Amino acid sequence: MLISRIELNMGKAKTRHAVVVPQVLHAAIEGCFSDKAEKDRKLWRLDRLRDSMYLLLLSPETPDFTEFARQFCSEGVTGETKDYTHLLNSIRDGASLRFRLRANPTHSVTRDNESRGKVYAHITVEQKLNWLIKKAQCCGFRLDERLFDVVETDYLRFWRSKTSPPVEIGVAVYEGLLEVADRELFIHALTHGIGRAKAYGCGLLTVASLP
Numbered sequence: 001m002l003i004s005r006i007e008l009n010m011g012k013a014k015t016r017h018a019v020v021v022p023q024v025l026h027a028a029i030e031g032c033f034s035d036k037a038e039k040d041r042k043l044w045r046l047d048r049l050r051d052s053m054y055l056l057l058l059s060p061e062t063p064d065f066t067e068f069a070r071q072f073c074s075e076g077v078t079g080e081t082k083d084y085t086h087l088l089n090s091i092r093d094g095a096s097l098r099f100r101l102r103a104n105p106t107h108s109v110t111r112d113n114e115s116r117g118k119v120y121a122h123i124t125v126e127q128k129l130n131w132l133i134k135k136a137q138c139c140g141f142r143l144d145e146r147l148f149d150v151v152e153t154d155y156l157r158f159w160r161s162k163t164s165p166p167v168e169i170g171v172a173v174y175e176g177l178l179e180v181a182d183r184e185l186f187i188h189a190l191t192h193g194i195g196r197a198k199a200y201g202c203g204l205l206t207v208a209s210l211p
Contacts, residue, residue, distance in 0.1 A: 006079030021201040032063035043204040092147030097207040104197035105131040140185025148176020
């Protein structure tokens with residue numbers, strides 16, 4: 001697996017539009033890869049660091065950012081790609097790590113005579129925190145509610161086409177500390193994502209060692 005980062009130019013109207021209509025970014029990201037890699041799993045998210053906005057991308061193949069950069073970046077920006085294997089191989093049970101996750105915390109409600117529940121976004125911070133605590137149990141890590149928090153929220157509403165209903169995504173960005181409980185499950189979460197709306201920039205969990 002490879003992890004890539006490229007800085008976006010928020011001075012461009014097209015970039016600002018793509019940030020609030022993530023299917024535009026999704027299509028542009030798919031265009032960074034060969035035809036054979038189009039269906040491979042890819043995870044991405046937008047990270048704001050101080051006054052800059054970056055696309056962070058996890059993929060099995062090196063992206064070609066040429067056309068992507070032309071559309072959404074400043075002249076001369078090419079992005080950078082690093083091997084993710086070393087980090088994955090270094091993970092051990094019991095390790096304490098800093099983490100960041102941009103996710104779509106939801107729950108399903110099944111009413112009478114319904115075979116499938118309807119999916120709703122969690123609203124309160126408490127609901128969003130509890131959602132991740134529960135997700136952690138099946139994703140191979142543990143959380144102490146005192147050591148992580150929701151640091152950013154957003155709500156996206158856009159249309160895939162003129163005739164389709166709107167897509168509505170509640171976004172929460174989590175940061176804090178976690179403990180690895182099951183290495184294999186945790187690596188699966190790192191490489192496959194957590195929760196829904198992965199095509200629209202949710203689900204990518206990243207970690208870093210404590211200083």
